[in-house]
Amino acid sequence: MLSTGGFFMVMLKSAFVVAFLSVPNPVVAFSSGIKHWSRKALYHQIDLCTQVCYHQIIPGLYLSNARAACDRSVLRNLDITHVLTIEAHRPPKSAFAHTNITTLFIRAYDHPKTNLMPYFPMANAFIEEGLQKGNVLVHCHFGVSRSATLVIAYLMEKYKLTFDQAYAYVKSRRSFINPNAGFVTQLRQYQRLGYQINGYHRLEAYMSVQGRKHRYKIASLAAVVVGILVPLIVLVVLRVPVQ
DSSP states (O other): OOOOHHHHHHHHHHHHHHHHSSSHHHHHHHHHHHHHHHHHHTTOOOOOTSSSEEEEEEEEEEEOHHHHHHHHHHHHTTTTEEEEEEESSSOOOGEEEESOOEEEEEOOSSSOOOOOOGGGGHHHHHHHHHHHHHHEEEEOOOSSHHHHHHHHHHHHHTTOOOOHHHHHHHHHHHHHOOOHHHHHHHHHHHHHHHHHHOOOHHHHHHHHHHEEOOOOOHHHHHHHHHHHHHHHHHHHHSSOOOO
């Protein structure tokens, strides 16, 4: 015989099971709810999927989520002239249609095995060009991992900072940045390499990106080509037998 308290516990569990099973794809719904809650808890009650969120890192350079990057009023108020997107999917063309904004799109997933190092020189050049001409917005989906990695890499190369110094500074400006473990390893390696990426990987990166209204600096492209051709020419010359 159940006590009154035991009876109510059984009824409560039954009601929970019925409610759970009545939701289409209950596991997905539960998982999405947890992700939504944790995202808002981690990012100071800001839902980075739906709310505009951007921070100025240094004068003229902003780090944001995708929502801010596609908001015309934000771009106008910040006087943005250059937008660097690092995402799995390209932003809609309508976001920058009929504007003079220069864009660069790097397709990349937020996964520890994604190699972003080949893109550092190109991203650095794009950001530097943008700062010379106006203001730059760098973003991924949340503005937490991929885009933060590119901004950290830029500061490291520009000001000859260690990873720890650049990371601490960017975090002081946007407190919830969190590059994944793979990106952190790459940034530390970038420091060890003296902020240099070999020509082959740079050329590979140039070939894979998609930019609108962005022309790569001839000097940068020439450096990549020279970095590939010169070793090949030397190799061919050394292989030719002396008559």
